[in-house]
Amino acid sequence: MGKSSKDKRDIYYRLAKEQGWRARSAFKLLQIDEEFNIFEGVQRAVDLCAAPGSWSQVFSKKLNEIRPEDAPLPKIVAVDLQAMAPLEGVIQIQGDITKVSTAEQIVSHFEGELADLVVCDGAPDVTGLHDMDEYIQAQLLLSALNITTNILKPGGTFVAKIFRGKDVTLLYAQLKIFFPTVTCSKPRSSRNSSIEAFVVCQNYTPPKDYKPTMIDPLLDLSYGNELLGPNRVIVPFIACGDLSGFDSDMTYPLEKESLDPLQPPISAPYRTAINLKQNNFFNKIS
Ligand code: SAM
16 A cells, blocks of 8 residues: 555554654554553553554653653663664563563563553454454463563553454453453544454452463463353443544545655565565466
């Protein structure tokens, strides 16, 4: 898709470029914060699945805004499978959130302390097969929850992308094991046509005797099954962001010249496909 057709289709894509965010997703986190005040008192924050980095940009802006003059600089750690262009004040780890080495690297940056806030906007490459996409997204969310139990301090907050598919109540039940307050939230900038939403999980309170581990994660939660059926958990749903503001499903006229993306991907996965195509790889196998 050409740059200008995406510009015409998506107001938040345009606003992100105008306001200096690396991706339109920045607005989702900003709108979640408007409702839940997630940055209050936060000094150490982790952005899981962070590339290209717009949520880390929001962290940097918000944590520096709320920092008292004499307080140390906030610690922000961003993790992604993909390489990410540098961002001032953000420590970057290129790694997989399902790996123990990644959890160890994150914690090593906090000098013995744990994080106050962990977020995860992780998304697998969608296949278009809805059941499969929902399943993989749920597994990624559980991986994010698992690594979070290794790096979040009691009382801390966890925010993560969730697909509201047919088995979502099981995920809510699994999150409720660790957080007494779980809310499903849909920012205005997340398209209504998308099953994406965000869980805002507050006041991290792991079960008594729970020992976080990355090696044999308990999050293959067999005890989650008893939370199905009449015992299933229902969590509040909150739409956030200015509801009379821009609608992410609408097409707005393009009034200004389209801008270049702020930070093009530095090693985009589609490069491999382009190289294969240029070398006639697909002709050879057909
Ligand atoms: N929040 C980001 C921002 O605002 O710029 C956008 C995140 S993007 C929607 C999803 C990211 O999840 C991709 O960059 C992808 O590489 C990452 N991801 C998917 N699986 C991952 C994994 N197992 N470990 C680390 N990152 C992962």
